[in-house]
Amino acid sequence: MRLQLYDVESSTKTTILNYCSYVQWVPGSDVVVAQSRNNLCIWYNIDAPERVTMFPLKGDIVDLERNDGKTEVIVSEGVNTVSYTLDEGLIEFGTAIDDGDYHRATAFLETLEMSTETEAMWKTLSRLALEARQLHIAERCFAALGNMAKARFLHETNAIADQAAQEHGGDGTDHYLVRARLAMLDKNYKLAEMIFLEQNATEEAMDMYQELHMWDECIVVAEAKGHPMLDKLRRGYYQWLLDTQQEEKAGEVQEGQGDYLAAISLYLRAGLPAKAARLAMSRDELMTNGDVINRISTALIRGELYEQAGDLFEKVGNPQKALECYCKGSAFLKAVELARLAFPAEVVKLEEAWGDHLVQQKQLDAAINHYIEARCSIKAIEAALGARQWKKAIYILDLQDKQTAAKYYPKIAQHYAALQEYQVSFPFCTYIQGCPVPGAESSTCSC
Numbered sequence: 001m002r003l004q005l006y007d008v009e010s011s012t013k014t015t016i017l018n019y020c021s022y023v024q025w026v027p028g029s030d031v032v033v034a035q036s037r038n039n040l041c042i043w044y045n046i047d048a049p050e051r052v053t054m055f056p057l058k059g060d061i062v063d064l065e066r067n068d069g070k071t072e073v074i075v076s077e078g079v080n081t082v083s084y085t086l087d088e089g090l091i092e093f094g095t096a097i098d099d100g101d102y103h104r105a106t107a108f109l110e111t112l113e114m115s116t117e118t119e120a121m122w123k124t125l126s127r128l129a130l131e132a133r134q135l136h137i138a139e140r141c142f143a144a145l146g147n148m149a150k151a152r153f154l155h156e157t158n159a160i161a162d163q164a165a166q167e168h169g170g171d172g173t174d175h176y177l178v179r180a181r182l183a184m185l186d187k188n189y190k191l192a193e194m195i196f197l198e199q200n201a202t203e204e205a206m207d208m209y210q211e212l213h214m215w216d217e218c219i220v221v222a223e224a225k226g227h228p229m230l231d232k233l234r235r236g237y238y239q240w241l242l243d244t245q246q247e248e249k250a251g252e253v254q255e256g257q258g259d260y261l262a263a264i265s266l267y268l269r270a271g272l273p274a275k276a277a278r279l280a281m282s283r284d285e286l287m288t289n290g291d292v293i294n295r296i297s298t299a300l301i302r303g304e305l306y307e308q309a310g311d312l313f314e315k316v317g318n319p320q321k322a323l324e325c326y327c328k329g330s331a332f333l334k335a336v337e338l339a340r341l342a343f344p345a346e347v348v349k350l351e352e353a354w355g356d357h358l359v360q361q362k363q364l365d366a367a368i369n370h371y372i373e374a375r376c377s378i379k380a381i382e383a384a385l386g387a388r389q390w391k392k393a394i395y396i397l398d399l400q401d402k403q404t405a406a407k408y409y410p411k412i413a414q415h416y417a418a419l420q421e422y423q424v425s426f427p428f429c430t431y432i433q434g435c436p437v438p439g440a441e442s443s444t445c446s447c
Helices: 088-099 102-110 116-131 135-144 148-168 176-185 189-198 202-211 215-225 230-243 247-256 260-269 273-282 290-302 306-315 319-328 332-342 344-360 364-373 377-386 390-398 402-418 422-428
Strands: 003-007 012-017 022-025 032-036 039-043 053-056 060-067 070-077 080-085
Touching: 022 060, 032 060, 070 088, 088 102, 088 116, 102 116, 102 135, 116 135, 135 148, 148 176, 176 189, 176 202, 189 202, 189 215, 202 215, 215 230, 230 247, 247 260, 247 273, 260 273, 260 290, 273 290, 273 306, 290 306, 306 319, 306 332, 319 332, 319 344, 332 344, 344 364, 344 377, 364 377, 377 390, 377 402, 390 402
Parallel strands: none
Antiparallel strands: 003 012, 022 032, 032 039, 039 053, 060 070, 070 080
């Protein structure tokens, strides 16, 4: 049978063995022992089911005994019985965790060499220690894991907590700075901000966001509290964006502050002419600025964003340029709609060009109607035949003179004759060379 671990809290199942003949908890711990074919499988930390210790077996597990601080797996190997002793230190870790004795758990782990199992246990202990606000133990865990950034951050936090404990009693973890730093460690920056602002510690909240380069949030806090350094903050943020070559974000900042010309210049520097065009088309005062429109349209055409350039030219009342751009960008729907209003004589040519474009894109079926609109019957017939739209091809052929249509009849006749639909194929059949119908090349054609 498969062995599955069910997480009661999240209601999720995880398959940890695809084949299992024995499984049991070690009494008084969270350690699991199982057998999978010829392997003894041990999970010293079930919170990390992917971390499994395996040993080869020759027989079958029959029992699990724990006496006098010693845990043994009893294995039957034919006429003999063999016992395998488990690592009591690792088992004791789980027991200490269950008892909430994190100091004892740390002591056990410090006696062990680093391995995949002990690494998983250090991670589990770090998480539980943070939840219980046993910050010195959490600092030790992160140091053991080699996460020096978190270890240093917790070391500084412990110093604040120890000082608060000396001044106000308790363990110091209720001090607002400690609570805020723990929220930051959990990446819950909004909670940290709320803790700071509850204590009217606006500067600390702003410093937190500046250190994390979360300038938008920093400026929001400064605005909400009417901070006197708000303008300096905005200038510093803008300069930092420019220094780090984030022209797009700098443009968004300028757009938000109403400096649209500066925003457009930054968007163009960032190689985002489409974004500059969107802003220009949303502001009437920019649409009358010929220099701005010229710069944006030049950048759009250079970037081969012809459809957006067409939209811009249409918006400023230059339909000729707009039509040219739509055609270059293969935006034929917009081109035809514009031509119907401004250049009715061009509609037929555009429909034919649209059909040609669709044929190049292998969309023969879609091209047929555009060729019909353009009165290009030959192209419409060839598109219909290429798309295997036989009925549509017949319909178009019926509207043509016999001389034009004659050369397409054999292909249609052969198609329907191959399907043995002779009643349909006969009107198009003129003793076709190579026709599959019996007697096709004689006067006794079975059609």
